[in-house]
Amino acid sequence: xxxxIQAILMAILQGIIEWLPISSEGQLTLIFINIxxxxxxxxxxxxxxxHLGTMVSVLWKFRQEFYQIINKNEPITRILLFVTFGxxxxxxxxxxxxxxxxxxxxxxxPIPTDILFTIIIGLMLIFTGFILSKQPExxxxxxxxxxxxxxxxxxxxxxxxxxxGISRSGMTLTFLLIIGLGQRDALRTSFIIxxxxxxxxxxxxxxxxxxxxxxxxxxxxxxxxxxxxxxLTIFISALIGLVTMNTLLSLKNIEYNKFCIGFGLLTIFxxxxxxxxSNLT
Numbered sequence: 001x002x003x004x005i006q007a008i009l010m011a012i013l014q015g016i017i018e019w020l021p022i023s024s025e026g027q028l029t030l031i032f033i034n035i036x037x038x039x040x041x042x043x044x045x046x047x048x049x050x051h052l053g054t055m056v057s058v059l060w061k062f063r064q065e066f067y068q069i070i071n072k073n074e075p076i077t078r079i080l081l082f083v084t085f086g087x088x089x090x091x092x093x094x095x096x097x098x099x100x101x102x103x104x105x106x107x108x109x110p111i112p113t114d115i116l117f118t119i120i121i122g123l124m125l126i127f128t129g130f131i132l133s134k135q136p137e138x139x140x141x142x143x144x145x146x147x148x149x150x151x152x153x154x155x156x157x158x159x160x161x162x163x164x165g166i167s168r169s170g171m172t173l174t175f176l177l178i179i180g181l182g183q184r185d186a187l188r189t190s191f192i193i194x195x196x197x198x199x200x201x202x203x204x205x206x207x208x209x210x211x212x213x214x215x216x217x218x219x220x221x222x223x224x225x226x227x228x229x230x231x232l233t234i235f236i237s238a239l240i241g242l243v244t245m246n247t248l249l250s251l252k253n254i255e256y257n258k259f260c261i262g263f264g265l266l267t268i269f270x271x272x273x274x275x276x277x278s279n280l281t
Contacts (some may be wrong), residue, residue: 004229004232006036007233008228008232008233010050010169010233011053011232011233011234011236011237011240012027012030012236012237012240013027013028013052014028014050014053014054014237014240014241015053015057015237015239015240015241015242015243015244016053016121016240016244017052018051018169018237018241018244019054019169019187019190019191019241019244020167020169020170020263020266020267020270022065024047024050024051024067025048025051025113025165025189025273025279026047026052026166026256027046027270027274028046028047028050029043029047029280030048030112030115030261030274032047038103038223040078040270043221044098044205045206046223046225048201048202049225049230049233050201050237051198051200051201051202051237052194052198052232052234052237053116053233053234053237053238053241054194054198054237054238054241055194055195055198056196056197056238056240056241057237057239057241057242058080058133058191058192058245059195060238060242061191061245061246062188062191063243065192065214066192066195069163073127074187076143076146076192078151079143079146079151079192079193080193080195080196082148082151082152082155082193083151083154083158083193083196084155084196084197085152085155085201086151086152086153086154086156086158086159086258087154087155087156087196087197087200088155088159088161088200089155089156089159090155090156090157090158090160090162090199091158091160091161091162091197091201091204092160092204093158094160094162094163095162095201095204095205095208096208098162098163098245101124108229111275112229112278115271115272115274115275115278117268117271119268119271122170122263122264122265122266122267122268122271123172123264124174124233124264124265125168125173125174125260125261125263125264126169126260126261126264126265126268128174128177128178128260128266129260129262129264130258130261130266131227137251138181138273139179140182140183141179141181141185142181142185142188143185145186146179146181146189150179152200153175154172154175154176154193154209154228157171157172157175157176158171158172158193158197158270159197161197162201167267168190168194168197169190169194170263170267172189172193173186173187173190173263174260176189176190177260179274181257182203183251184249187248187249188249191245198235218230232240
């Protein structure tokens, strides 16, 4: 059973790292496995559950945009519909593959796949930064300028993040900056499209993994989560996630290429630090 301290620490960590270009699912999964000794696939499911809190923070932060979606107001509705479709096309097969073959596949790599993919994301962001530094005009497009094709591809890229270690925010942010969105619009778009991804992934994960509700606990595999901790975890991760979002959106006067390179270096640093810590445990 997850205790109070563990739940609070994991909720805080989720709220901080969810919006950074590192895989919060991957990092939390490593912690669950190496420190709490939870089986690997159940650790993935539990890490995904924590995303519900940061999803709540997105719904609150961008409540006006989601109100427009409910009222079918373009272009936000169009973006979310096409992103959701593209995400499902890539995410569903990958999740099924993960559940059936992930443990066997992970043995093919010399270091944990979560860390390997995180380093790759960091390198992609640094590469993106160098590409942006060579472009004469950067960040001049707005969200409303995205085409159907670009939004669909964005969704497919987001779906790849169903694999542990692949950063959803890192992948989507990289793509949006490359096609010319400004830093703030790229961040806002990445935040907003996370909602259908989290909802869909949570439903699919729980259907494949199996879970049930007792009189006092949410039970995922062999892991028991008291309802009071469910509520507390969602609240804390939502609160911390909101603070993190506001911090990122408040960054101004930063050149986009330096923004990407800085995020990429931070991603690689955290991945290496995680590898060192996991080797010590």
